[in-house]
Amino acid sequence: MKFYTFPLSPNSLRVVAVANQAHIDLEIVPVDLTKGEQMKPEFLAMNPNHKIPTLVDGDFVLWESTAIMLYLAELKPRSKLVPKERHERMHMFKWITWNLSELQPACVTLQFERFVKKLLNLGDPDPREIEKGEANFHRYAKVLNGHLAGREWLVGTGITLADHHVASSLAHAEPASMPLGGYDHVRNWTRRVFETKAWKKALKALRH
Ligand SMILES: N[C@@H](CCC(=O)N[C@@H](CS)C(=O)NCC(=O)O)C(=O)O
Structure with a gap:
């Protein structure tokens, strides 16, 4: 799974922490916001909001850190990241x-x-x-x-x-x-x- 991110982003940190807790390996792909790399056409094709974080799992592309966290938690229900009750x-x-x-x-x-x-x-x-x-x-x-x-x-x-x-x-x-x-x-x-x-x-x- 590729994870497009910028090192200091709290929105990205919470996703990576969830992936770690769920034992999911993310391939970190840095997007340098200070150089405007989020405006490149290939990135905009994935996320027209030109925002990190963005997750790519095969042909499934997901943006919004909260949705990405929910996706990762659902892949590993045993991680207990989402309460059953x-x-x-x-x-x-x-x-x-x-x-x-x-x-x-x-x-x-x-x-x-x-x-x-x-x-x-x-x-x-x-x-x-x-x-x-x-x-x-x-x-x-x-x-x-x-x-x-x-x-x-x-x-x-x-x-x-x-x-x-x-x-x-x-x-x-x-x-x-x-x-x-x-x-x-x-x-x-x-x-x-x-x-x-x-x-x-x-x-x-x-x-x-
Ligand atoms: N609601 C989004 C917010 C993401 C966000 O604000 N990303 C900022 C960095 S923290 C960004 O990529 N900004 C670049 C831009 O707006 O061009 C999420 O939770 O994923």
Whole structure:
């Protein structure tokens, strides 16, 4: 399976972590976004959104990291990445969609203003954007922190797609100075997620 990606992308990191946990080998194909490689006609033919990550499994092409995670989990049902019990499974979907629409956008704003702009020489952070990003970050970090009190994982008793998905938004918490002070349950849980073999391997494969 070919996996088109850019090393620093949290959307890609969560897919690679899931593949690692499911023991699925991905052939990593780097797409250098800083050089605009996502605009090449051969890449656009696979993903007209010109976005990584994109998965190619034979003649099956799939874009959107969440769909790719679900595909990999379905290939290996024994990996327990998706809970069998219906209510737990719905909670898993809830956390994934919550991340997509609530937490991740706040994290992406802080990441872009404080990390990506510096990396790509795109100018100074915009204080209004940072103010908005921080306000939203606090709103949702509070929800996550409250939920994680007394819990090891987001849903049930083991790590699921929900943990991989939500934690990925915090992968660049340090360089983006995400205001995690006071959210101890979130901090301990992200540490737990990022210290799994699946994440250590993903971070190593994609960061170096
Ligand atoms: N919703 C998509 C988002 C993917 C995404 O935003 N990719 C960014 C990098 S993190 C990208 O490839 N941007 C290049 C571009 O827009 O040209 C997913 O989850 O896969």
